Amino acid sequence: MSRTHVTCTINGDEVEFLCEDDTTLLNALRDEVGLTGSKEGCGTGDCGACSVIMDGALTCACLVFAPEAEGATVVTVEGIADGNKLHPLQQTFLEGAALQCGVCTPGFLVAAKALLDENPHPTETEVRYALAGNLCRCTGYDKIIRAVLAAADYNGSEG
Amino acid sequence: MAIIEQDTTNPGFKWIGTRPIRPDGYEKVTGKARFGADMMLPGQLEGAVLRSPHAHARIVSIDTSEAETMPGVKAIVTGADFPDLAEAGAGAADLDLAVNVIARDKVLYEGHVVAAVAADTRKQAQAAIKAIKVNYEVLPHVLTVDEAMASDAPILHPGTRTKNVEPAPEADSNVISRVVQQLGDLDAGFAAADVVVERTFTTKPVHQGYIEPHAAVADAMPNGRVHVWCSSQGHFAMRTMTATVLGCDPTRIKVTPAEIGGGFGGKLSIYLEPLAGRLSQKSGRPVRIVMNRDEVFKGTGPASGTKITVKIGATNDGKLTACQSWLGYEAGAFAGSPVGAATMTMIAPYQFENLLLEGYDVVVNKPKVAAYRAPGAPMAAFAVESVIDEIAQKIGMDPIELRLKNASVEGSQAAYGPKFPKIGYVETLEAIKNHPNYQIPLGPNQGRGVASGFWFNAGMNSSATVHLNEDGNVTVIVGSPDIGGSRASMALMAAETFGIDVARVQPLVGDTETVGFNDVTGGSRTTLATGQAVTEACEKVKVDLMARAAKTWNCDVADVEWVDGQVQKLDGSEPPLSMAKLARGWGRTGGPVSATASLNARGVGSAFSTQVCDVEVDPETGIVRVLRYLTAQDAGRAIHPSYVEGQFQGGVVQGIGWALNEEYVHTAEGTMDNPSFLDYRIPVASDLPMIDTIIVEVPNPGHPWGVRGVGEVGIVPPLAAVANAVSNATGCRLTDLPMSPMRVLDALNQKSNGGNGH
Numbered sequence: 001m002s003r004t005h006v007t008c009t010i011n012g013d014e015v016e017f018l019c020e021d022d023t024t025l026l027n028a029l030r031d032e033v034g035l036t037g038s039k040e041g042c043g044t045g046d047c048g049a050c051s052v053i054m055d056g057a058l059t060c061a062c063l064v065f066a067p068e069a070e071g072a073t074v075v076t077v078e079g080i081a082d083g084n085k086l087h088p089l090q091q092t093f094l095e096g097a098a099l100q101c102g103v104c105t106p107g108f109l110v111a112a113k114a115l116l117d118e119n120p121h122p123t124e125t126e127v128r129y130a131l132a133g134n135l136c137r138c139t140g141y142d143k144i145i146r147a148v149l150a151a152a153d154y155n156g157s158e159g
Numbered sequence: 160m161a162i163i164e165q166d167t168t169n170p171g172f173k174w175i176g177t178r179p180i181r182p183d184g185y186e187k188v189t190g191k192a193r194f195g196a197d198m199m200l201p202g203q204l205e206g207a208v209l210r211s212p213h214a215h216a217r218i219v220s221i222d223t224s225e226a227e228t229m230p231g232v233k234a235i236v237t238g239a240d241f242p243d244l245a246e247a248g249a250g251a252a253d254l255d256l257a258v259n260v261i262a263r264d265k266v267l268y269e270g271h272v273v274a275a276v277a278a279d280t281r282k283q284a285q286a287a288i289k290a291i292k293v294n295y296e297v298l299p300h301v302l303t304v305d306e307a308m309a310s311d312a313p314i315l316h317p318g319t320r321t322k323n324v325e326p327a328p329e330a331d332s333n334v335i336s337r338v339v340q341q342l343g344d345l346d347a348g349f350a351a352a353d354v355v356v357e358r359t360f361t362t363k364p365v366h367q368g369y370i371e372p373h374a375a376v377a378d379a380m381p382n383g384r385v386h387v388w389c390s391s392q393g394h395f396a397m398r399t400m401t402a403t404v405l406g407c408d409p410t411r412i413k414v415t416p417a418e419i420g421g422g423f424g425g426k427l428s429i430y431l432e433p434l435a436g437r438l439s440q441k442s443g444r445p446v447r448i449v450m451n452r453d454e455v456f457k458g459t460g461p462a463s464g465t466k467i468t469v470k471i472g473a474t475n476d477g478k479l480t481a482c483q484s485w486l487g488y489e490a491g492a493f494a495g496s497p498v499g500a501a502t503m504t505m506i507a508p509y510q511f512e513n514l515l516l517e518g519y520d521v522v523v524n525k526p527k528v529a530a531y532r533a534p535g536a537p538m539a540a541f542a543v544e545s546v547i548d549e550i551a552q553k554i555g556m557d558p559i560e561l562r563l564k565n566a567s568v569e570g571s572q573a574a575y576g577p578k579f580p581k582i583g584y585v586e587t588l589e590a591i592k593n594h595p596n597y598q599i600p601l602g603p604n605q606g607r608g609v610a611s612g613f614w615f616n617a618g619m620n621s622s623a624t625v626h627l628n629e630d631g632n633v634t635v636i637v638g639s640p641d642i643g644g645s646r647a648s649m650a651l652m653a654a655e656t657f658g659i660d661v662a663r664v665q666p667l668v669g670d671t672e673t674v675g676f677n678d679v680t681g682g683s684r685t686t687l688a689t690g691q692a693v694t695e696a697c698e699k700v701k702v703d704l705m706a707r708a709a710k711t712w713n714c715d716v717a718d719v720e721w722v723d724g725q726v727q728k729l730d731g732s733e734p735p736l737s738m739a740k741l742a743r744g745w746g747r748t749g750g751p752v753s754a755t756a757s758l759n760a761r762g763v764g765s766a767f768s769t770q771v772c773d774v775e776v777d778p779e780t781g782i783v784r785v786l787r788y789l790t791a792q793d794a795g796r797a798i799h800p801s802y803v804e805g806q807f808q809g810g811v812v813q814g815i816g817w818a819l820n821e822e823y824v825h826t827a828e829g830t831m832d833n834p835s836f837l838d839y840r841i842p843v844a845s846d847l848p849m850i851d852t853i854i855v856e857v858p859n860p861g862h863p864w865g866v867r868g869v870g871e872v873g874i875v876p877p878l879a880a881v882a883n884a885v886s887n888a889t890g891c892r893l894t895d896l897p898m899s900p901m902r903v904l905d906a907l908n909q910k911s912n913g914g915n916g917h
Contacts, residue, residue: 037190046836077190097801102187103420140812
């Protein structure tokens with residue numbers, strides 16, 4: 001059983017791992033790299049719990065084969081904070097009770113970061129459509145949307 | 160934008176009613192929290208499960224010989240690897256539990272487990288599953304209440320005779336039992352009515368839809384002990400049930416709760432735990448099994464599909480005179496639909512003097528139903544609240560006025576037996592009536608719908624242990640899994656009891672060997688019952704610390720008092736002793752300070768919710784869009800208002816999904832046609848408006864803080880609230896869920912062709 005050697009940048013660090021050709025990036029992150037923050041909710045790209053930013057684009061890690069990440073830059077939920085300094089989204093999610101069970105939270109944070117990186121001051125409607133690929137079954141989305149809008153304000157006040 | 164609002168409803172409390180950051184939140188926003196599938200042990204094997212492709216079939220033979228020789232395969236189990244509980248004299252519920260975990264002679268639904276494999280890698284396990292040869296004799300199947308109750312229906316469980324029917328039936332049946340609620344004189348009630356409305360409603364099975372699929376890791380020791388890590392709504396229950404299926408004493412098994420990625424009732428039972436346990440026993444290695452989404456849909460419990468007829472009479476001035484109902488609830492492949500709870504809750508908001516409610520628990524060839532948030536109540540409330548809405552239309556009365564005229568209040572006779580203690584139903588109606596949302600003018604194709612709902616609170620068994628630490632801060636250990644912020648509410652109740660900053664309280668969920676027995680997190684009971692145990696344990700620590708202070712001061716304990724986290728001498732002759740000082744001196748006063756409280760919670764409250772929904776119906780496409788939504792619910796006392804609102808909002812949105820999109824679609828062969836989140840569509844952010852909330856607080860007199868359970872009742876009214884809004888917008892009364900665009904268009908077309916849209 002020959003395995004493929006993959007080198008990529010994950011959360012700023014150069015990372016090497018071995019995987020089979022049909023291993024998903026999600027399973028490689030979780031089982032080979034040990035980053036279990038990205039979750040599998042569906043395995044078919046419908047729930048967004050495995051959202052990562054790959055070469056600047058919001059991506060479902062369950063829909064990418066791990067060897068496709070060769071040379072890529074990947075950001076996961078573990079790479080959003082600056083050390084122990086939380087990203088504004090993480091802070092507003094906590095303050096606004098935007099999580100209940102928390103299993104969808106990593107995907108929402110990554111997707112919301114991708115949105116705010118592109119569009120620092122989205123409207124509520126823009127937030128709702130940008131996050132429409134992320135399923136949450138606990139919150140009804142209300143507090144998530146408010147937390148993202150609050151983080152956008154936070155960004156604005158900082159710069 | 161400030162998103163932390165000060166709550167002003169609880170001026171008497173310092174911590175209860177505030178909104179601190181939840182203590183377990185940091186792990187959850189940084190990806191560090193460990194959910195069911197995140198466990199990785201040294202030498203861990205990966206499991207895969209073989210499931211039935213047929214809705215109903217006899218298992219003629221299972222041949223695992225080829226799979227056993229495949230690369231990496233370490234163990235295989237089939238039904239033959241588990242004890243025959245019938246021989247051991249087990250009760251029906253345990254027999255069903257064991258056979259639902261893994262089939263023996265028959266498979267009863269598509270997705271029923273037939274075998275499981277553990278191998279070095281997931282891919283090897285999946286390859287081995289495909290190499291297991293099962294010879295099935297396919298049997299005819301039934302999928303709905305009507306099919307299952309037909310006189311020539313194939314019988315799922317030969318030998319079953321319907322319970323609670325006179326005279327006792329002589330033929331086998333798929334109807335497991337009949338439940339009845341009866342009061343007054345039905346004929347007289349309908350005779351007194353000026354208006355009678357009767358309609359029949361259907362709802363499809365819907366899934367709880369938690370985002371985290373089931374996962375379990377088991378590690379069996381040579382001495383027979385098995386350590387299980389899994390995400391569930393109750394690790395003590397997982398222990399008991401896993402032991403039952405494996406045929407051992409519960410204490411041979413230790414269950415450590417993982418973080419749980421949503422449950423809503425669907426993680427109250429076991430699915431994978433005994434499979435992983437037996438595979439680990441056979442291989443001598445830890446085994447992890449994780450479901451994929453397809454398996455979650457096909458192999459775990461949806462809520463019942465139902466058929467419900469409701470007939471209600473009323474006078475022209477709005478007095479409800481009689482209610483008759485027939486309810487058929489799909490149980491899935493084994494007995495146990497929540498039809499009993501449906502009959503107990505469906506008319507609880509109203510004072511009916513005359514009623515007859517008959518429910519039937521019916522087995523069909525679908526997965527065994529599981530609890531889903533207020534199990535059984537939403538479908539029955541859909542029927543009752545739709546008919547009440549129609550009565551309001553017919554007699555020209557505002558739907559809230561009609562409900563106020565008939566509302567249950569303290570002392571009213573509940574249909575299911577007791578008289579209500581102090582309840583806050585009327586307050587929820589008034590809150591909606593007085594809110595600006597109820598007055599906003601509607602445009603063309605828009606409509607407004609109101610509905611109410613009731614759900615019990617469970618009490619049951621809880622234990623909590625509180626430790627004073629050497630720095631004077633406290634650790635609170637509970638055994639109730641935290642599925643939506645309960646650690647935060649435990650910390651607040653402890654902080655309030657001690658009168659200390661909530662940041663000085665560290666709450667945690669202990670495993671089955673760290674803390675005393677706890678029943679499941681379900682029945683809206685955790686904040687209520689486990690919170691009571693936490694409060695009692697904190698009180699015991701306070702009593703102990705006051706005695707130690709008295710000892711230190713050489714005075715009577717009656718001469719000291721507890722004020723804001725410290726003990727004071729009543730005469731002020733000594734400086735106060737803080738918890739930190741008392742901790743530092745505990746070596747001189749009797750050693751470290753801990754206390755445990757274990758109780759069966761009494762004084763449970765009743766929860767009511769009233770909701771109003773505005774929709775717009777697109778006449779071209781039949782798409783229903785929710786414009787605004789408001790829910791008012793009696794929380795008794797909101798411990799952490801943000802998470803109380805979150806429970807309200809989450810329940811409402813699940814109800815909106817149930818009303819508009821969600822359903823199991825089955826093929827003629829009895830297989831599920833939409834087992835993915837692409838085709839089984841739960842609401843997404845762009846479907847919805849903000850969900851406005853009003854926390855009504857009519858304190859529960861039976862609870863130290865006045866708490867009522869808040870987790871479930873929020874899902875009871877939305878099905879009818881949305882349907883009533885669609886009716887108001889279109890003039891069509893939709894009686895079949897979901898109100899998908901096709902169904903709405905059909906109704907609009909029928910209406911334009913001269914029908915009534917039904």
